[in-house]
Amino acid sequence: MTAxxxxxxxxxxxxxxxxxxxxxxxxxxxxxxFVKVMVLxxxxxxxxxxxxxxxxxxxxxxxxxxxxxxxxxxxxxxxxIQELIRSGAVGYDLLRPTDLYNFWFTRxxxxxxxxxxxxxxxxxxxxxxxxxxxxxxxxxLAFPPSFAAFVAFVLSFIGAILLSSALTMLLTVSMMWTxxxxxxxxxxxxxxxxxxxxxxxxxxxxxxxxPILNALPFSGLLDKPFRxxxxxxxxxxxxxxxxxxxxWIVIIVILGRFLVKRGVSKLVIQGG
Amino acid sequence: xxxxxxxxxxxxxxxKSQMQYKVSFLxxxxxxxxxxxxxxxxxxxxxxxxxxIGTWKLSEVxxxxxxxxxxxxxxDALGKGFDSFAKxxxxxxxxxxxxxxxxxxxQLLGTEFTLKRIGRFSQGIVVMAWSLSTLHIPFTLETLWLxxxxxxxxxxxxxxxxxxxxTLTFWTIESLEIMNILTYGGVETxxxxxxxxxxxxxxxxxFLIPLGCVSYFPMLAVLEKEDNFAVPLWFCYVSPIAGILFxxxxxxxxxxxxxxxxxxxx
Numbered sequence: 019m020t021a022x023x024x025x026x027x028x029x030x031x032x033x034x035x036x037x038x039x040x041x042x043x044x045x046x047x048x049x050x051x052f053v054k055v056m057v058l059x060x061x062x063x064x065x066x067x068x069x070x071x072x073x074x075x076x077x078x079x080x081x082x083x084x085x086x087x088x089x090x091x092x093x094x095x096x097x098x099i100q101e102l103i104r105s106g107a108v109g110y111d112l113l114r115p116t117d118l119y120n121f122w123f124t125r126x127x128x129x130x131x132x133x134x135x136x137x138x139x140x141x142x143x144x145x146x147x148x149x150x151x152x153x154x155x156x157x158x159l160a161f162p163p164s165f166a167a168f169v170a171f172v173l174s175f176i177g178a179i180l181l182s183s184a185l186t187m188l189l190t191v192s193m194m195w196t197x198x199x200x201x202x203x204x205x206x207x208x209x210x211x212x213x214x215x216x217x218x219x220x221x222x223x224x225x226x227x228x229p230i231l232n233a234l235p236f237s238g239l240l241d242k243p244f245r246x247x248x249x250x251x252x253x254x255x256x257x258x259x260x261x262x263x264x265x266w267i268v269i270i271v272i273l274g275r276f277l278v279k280r281g282v283s284k285l286v287i288q289g290g
Numbered sequence: 291x292x293x294x295x296x297x298x299x300x301x302x303x304x305x306k307s308q309m310q311y312k313v314s315f316l317x318x319x320x321x322x323x324x325x326x327x328x329x330x331x332x333x334x335x336x337x338x339x340x341x342x343i344g345t346w347k348l349s350e351v352x353x354x355x356x357x358x359x360x361x362x363x364x365x366d367a368l369g370k371g372f373d374s375f376a377k378x379x380x381x382x383x384x385x386x387x388x389x390x391x392x393x394x395x396x397q398l399l400g401t402e403f404t405l406k407r408i409g410r411f412s413q414g415i416v417v418m419a420w421s422l423s424t425l426h427i428p429f430t431l432e433t434l435w436l437x438x439x440x441x442x443x444x445x446x447x448x449x450x451x452x453x454x455x456x457t458l459t460f461w462t463i464e465s466l467e468i469m470n471i472l473t474y475g476g477v478e479t480x481x482x483x484x485x486x487x488x489x490x491x492x493x494x495x496x497f498l499i500p501l502g503c504v505s506y507f508p509m510l511a512v513l514e515k516e517d518n519f520a521v522p523l524w525f526c527y528v529s530p531i532a533g534i535l536f537x538x539x540x541x542x543x544x545x546x547x548x549x550x551x552x553x554x555x556x
Binding site: 042045046049050052053056057060061062063064065069204205207208209211212217218222223224 | 317318320321322324325328329331332335336338339340341342343344468470471475478479482486487488491
């Protein structure tokens with residue numbers, strides 16, 4: 019356990035180095051958020067009927083998305099591991115006395131949590147505290163409606179990070195089968211962004227598609243935690259949310275472990 | 291050999307090299323295509339719930355969407371050399387370009403014509419065609435002029451933006467992610483009519499970065515909506531020129547940057 023913890027801390031510290039890039043990222047994310055918020059406002063203002071989520075909930079959902087997208091959307095596999103696989107240096111990782119899947123999973127976990135500090139916290143601070151001060155209360159991120167909602171969000175968010183890391187692992191391991199990895203690495207993020215609610219909040223999707231969207235693993239990444247935060251989903255549904263996340267985490271980890279095992283057994287280290 | 295011919299030589303070499311790995315190329319095009327299709331799916335989802343955005347229908351918004359995407363895809367394919375300029379500066383490759391008896395702009399534009407952008411481009415064309423046929427917009431000379439100048443102005447504007455982005459590298463050595471606001475952010479913005487946004491935002495994308503001039507205003511004339519927004523008709527016909535003016539300004543900045551350049555020595 020201590021080995022994994024040291025690895026996590028080391029990776030985490032390394033990833034925290036990219037501060038300037040993160041600052042630029044925060045500004046970019048804010049801009050993006052504003053465009054999304056204005057588009058949603060324009061859609062909401064002319065509609066007389068009630069929608070499955072209020073404009074303010076939708077705005078909160080967008081800001082949470084901007085704050086956490088780098089962290090919890092599995093955009094790509096661990097590029098360094100993929101490079102190791104391509105170059106054959108993965109042989110060193112095979113020699114370590116630790117379980118390969120756990121070893122890589124720890125790295126994925128660090129990859130997903132470092133952006134929380136660098137991008138998540140600044141963006142949350144700006145959208146929760148600064149916006150109301152500068153007269154953008156309508157467009158700010160509101161606090162969760164109750165303490166229970168906040169706790170539910172935190173718990174489901176931990177589930178989301180684990181789920182995202184498990185999915186990251188699938189992408190990383192896909193490199194063992196395709197040499198360039200470009201195919202899966204460019205198609206997968208597109209699927210994740212739409213089905214997780216990153217492009218349009220899932221409650222705004224057509225009613226008929228909701229059972230499918232809710233069942234897919236991707237709704238556990240952003241949609242469910244964010245709805246708990248904004249109050250769109252009541253805290254008493256936390257149990258179902260966690261169950262859904264745990265179910266998918268177990269399945270994806272088992273699949274990932276299987277793929278790593280198969281991959282290693284057929285792995286040919288090229289060159290010397 | 292004149293510059294134009296030379297440019298085509300560059301491009302044909304670049305095409306050949308990109309077609310070397312056909313499967314990888316196809317997968318990338320597919321990935322691009324899927325990415326943009328999903329973007330449009332997002333717009334469709336919102337329309338299926340809300341029906342209209344302000345006074346605009348989906349078929350009208352599709353015109354804005356299609357147009358900005360083909361302009362951007364083309365400019366993005368063209369400007370690859372400027373896009374990876376930070377790397378060129380860092381390994382000192384720029385010194386090599388300076389030694390050659392051609393302008394650096396030509397050489398950088400010729401670095402690579404990124405073919406995989408065809409995914410976004412073709413999707414933009416399809417969406418635009420759908421919009422034009424659903425709205426029964428006749429193919430008159432006026433329409434062709436508006437669409438054509440819009441496209442050219444849009445390409446010029448986006449190429450101008452990547453040139454400015456690259457110019458900044460002369461001072462920072464680092465490429466700045468924040469400039470993505472103007473490229474990808476610009477595309478995202480111009481996928482909807484400018485009138486739905488806040489006033490300050492509209493002004494920013496009209497006067498500072500003339501994105502509205504190359505897409506919003508000419509499309510108002512195509513959709514015959516200029517009266518609703520109190521824009522004189524003649525302005526819709528000439529506004530795309532702003533994109534070309536922007537490119538000219540960008541090229542001037544590039545020249546200034548080049549004079550300032552001193553090698554990193556790598």
